[in-house]
Amino acid sequence: MAKVLMTGNSAIGEAAIRAGCQCYFGYPITPQNELTEYMATHLSRRKGCSFVQAESEISAINMVYGASVAGVRVMTSSSSPGMSLKQEGISYLAACELPAVIVNMSRGGPGLGSIVASQSDYFQATRGGGHGDYRTIVLAPSSVQELADLTHHAFELADKYQIPVIILGDGMLGQMMEPVEFKHEAPEELPIRSRALRGAKGRPSRIIKTFTSKPAELEEINWSLYRRYQLIKREETSYETFLVEDAELIVVAFGIAARIAKGAIKNARANGLKVGMFRPITLWPFPSAKVEELANGTRHFLVFEMNMGQMIEDVQLALAGKEEVSFYGRPGGVIPTPSEVFRVISRLYYQKGF
Amino acid sequence: MTEVIDEMNLQERAIGIPPPGCSVFAYYYFDIDMAESAHGRGAAVATGIKRAFPEAIVFTYQGDGDLAAIGTAETIHAANRGEKITAIFVNNAVYGMTGGQMAPTTLLNQQTTTTPYGRDAKIEGYPIKMSEILALVEGTVYIERTAVNSPANIRRTKKAIRKAFQTQIDNLGFSLVEILSPCPTNWRMSPLEAWQWIDKEMTKVFPLGVIKDITGEKDAG
Numbered sequence: 001m002a003k004v005l006m007t008g009n010s011a012i013g014e015a016a017i018r019a020g021c022q023c024y025f026g027y028p029i030t031p032q033n034e035l036t037e038y039m040a041t042h043l044s045r046r047k048g049c050s051f052v053q054a055e056s057e058i059s060a061i062n063m064v065y066g067a068s069v070a071g072v073r074v075m076t077s078s079s080s081p082g083m084s085l086k087q088e089g090i091s092y093l094a095a096c097e098l099p100a101v102i103v104n105m106s107r108g109g110p111g112l113g114s115i116v117a118s119q120s121d122y123f124q125a126t127r128g129g130g131h132g133d134y135r136t137i138v139l140a141p142s143s144v145q146e147l148a149d150l151t152h153h154a155f156e157l158a159d160k161y162q163i164p165v166i167i168l169g170d171g172m173l174g175q176m177m178e179p180v181e182f183k184h185e186a187p188e189e190l191p192i193r194s195r196a197l198r199g200a201k202g203r204p205s206r207i208i209k210t211f212t213s214k215p216a217e218l219e220e221i222n223w224s225l226y227r228r229y230q231l232i233k234r235e236e237t238s239y240e241t242f243l244v245e246d247a248e249l250i251v252v253a254f255g256i257a258a259r260i261a262k263g264a265i266k267n268a269r270a271n272g273l274k275v276g277m278f279r280p281i282t283l284w285p286f287p288s289a290k291v292e293e294l295a296n297g298t299r300h301f302l303v304f305e306m307n308m309g310q311m312i313e314d315v316q317l318a319l320a321g322k323e324e325v326s327f328y329g330r331p332g333g334v335i336p337t338p339s340e341v342f343r344v345i346s347r348l349y350y351q352k353g354f
Numbered sequence: 355m356t357e358v359i360d361e362m363n364l365q366e367r368a369i370g371i372p373p374p375g376c377s378v379f380a381y382y383y384f385d386i387d388m389a390e391s392a393h394g395r396g397a398a399v400a401t402g403i404k405r406a407f408p409e410a411i412v413f414t415y416q417g418d419g420d421l422a423a424i425g426t427a428e429t430i431h432a433a434n435r436g437e438k439i440t441a442i443f444v445n446n447a448v449y450g451m452t453g454g455q456m457a458p459t460t461l462l463n464q465q466t467t468t469t470p471y472g473r474d475a476k477i478e479g480y481p482i483k484m485s486e487i488l489a490l491v492e493g494t495v496y497i498e499r500t501a502v503n504s505p506a507n508i509r510r511t512k513k514a515i516r517k518a519f520q521t522q523i524d525n526l527g528f529s530l531v532e533i534l535s536p537c538p539t540n541w542r543m544s545p546l547e548a549w550q551w552i553d554k555e556m557t558k559v560f561p562l563g564v565i566k567d568i569t570g571e572k573d574a575g
Contacts, residue, residue, distance in 0.1 A: 022406060023402065023405055023406050025402065050405035050406065052401065052405060052435070054398070054431070055427050055428070055430075055431035056427060058395065058398075058427075058428075059395070059398040059401075059427065059428050059431065060398075062391070062392060062395035062398035062399050062402065062428070063398050063399070063401050063402035063405070064402060065389075065391075065392075065395075065398075065399055065402060066389075066398065066399040066400060066401060066402020066403040066404075066405075066406065067402040067403065067405060067406035068402075069369075069389040069399070069402070069403055070369075070402070070403045070406035070407040070410070071406070071407075072406040072407075074402070074406070088392055088395075089392065089395070092390075092391075092392055096389075096390070197369050197387035197388075197389055197403070197410075198369075198387070198407055198410065199366045199367045199368065199369065199386075199387055199409075199410055200365060200366055200385070200386055200387050201366035201367075202366075205365075205384075205385050205386050205387050205388070206387050206388075207381045207382075207387075207388050207389070207390075208388070208389040208390060209381060209388075209389070209390035210390065211374070211378050211390055
């Protein structure tokens, strides 16, 4: 189909419907309301589909849990303070091996924070976020087109691994308009998972639960999750590289920060500085092997985030001391400009004697 | 409940949501599909299941802490949306699994481990009457309070559960049966004393009977 001009939030909604999302449950919070509104307009009246504006984010994520129990593709979305409330349900989804897609168009924190774009939820998204030993797949798009593509991919991954998948965007990606092309048509038949609870008809009854009074049983559940996480780590990392081949300095950035960094890098290249970029698209699993591969012993890494330094820990873990890592960040919803990041890059470039 | 599910031939359609707490193992006693829920979120989970699969007969089994404290919002709003689900609300005026702490429905002057001097309205407020509150919510269709402290009351409870499920089968809206239930262990009573305490004390605050029934006025939605 031809490209259409859409906000990031609406593009997620359209991509979700085309991925066969049957239920959406949400609670209004800025800056992701256009997504909830899109689903109210476009999903609620579709045959077999359901939209509920829940009474809270906690209710919304538990409705997601219920719909996933019943075997349909289901999504919720929120922004940072709302994501904190959803963590209880995400832990249960992970524990019960239930797929779901959860969108966080993140904003400035901590606390009520601000309503503008920020990347300060990296730790929460990539370390599980709620109680217990679990992970979620975390996808970090950096354009409206990628929001649409990764939304579709998120539903596929969720079903493939029976795991909640988080799309970590930000207020700016959600609000900005860009041309987007949808590569999939909505399915005629909505998919139903085979492991679902749909009544014990023609088969023995099923229980979806984690609670057990036997520690060894729960240990086995944890081992089983761990094995799946190892598989996901091996199979599902994705990233983008930009002008890294001859780069002396590699900027590592994700999401909207990578867009800003790219502008700065183009400027640096125009000034003769050998600068490239590494952009993880999966934040969990983090593409550590590729980061390690980029380390040749003479390079310098600059991690740039719209927070006080969260992804830098994964970069340092991947490099294991093999290269020096610097950091530049702006927290609280401040959006740095490409020229600001260019100044940081060129200062560091000369300081390091490249 | 299981008898009603059997008699109404619902085994192949029923999806139950047991609570955390001392009834969590309910899923071992019902030969139907069941899914664990977080504390208080039963009505939200039931909403999700029913919205995704409207042919199911979805019920929650919730205690007083679950339905009337931590899950108050979920309960009231699911009821207000008129979700076609059924709540079985077991009120024993105490937190059982955690060892006998105050429940939202603990009576005034009742001693619990967190009201060791008796529940004082000035400090802990009053026993909350969820069924009466829910009767004011427009999405509810059928609410009855029963008890299980005598064979006659158990028969009445079964009849109420049957009617609640029928309300859902007929697609009329939210139904709830509140069941006053003894907890001799945490009440520090013999089973017989606990049965008598329900009659003597609990029913004064939580009177038995049909609290709301507009099944005759409702069209299937």
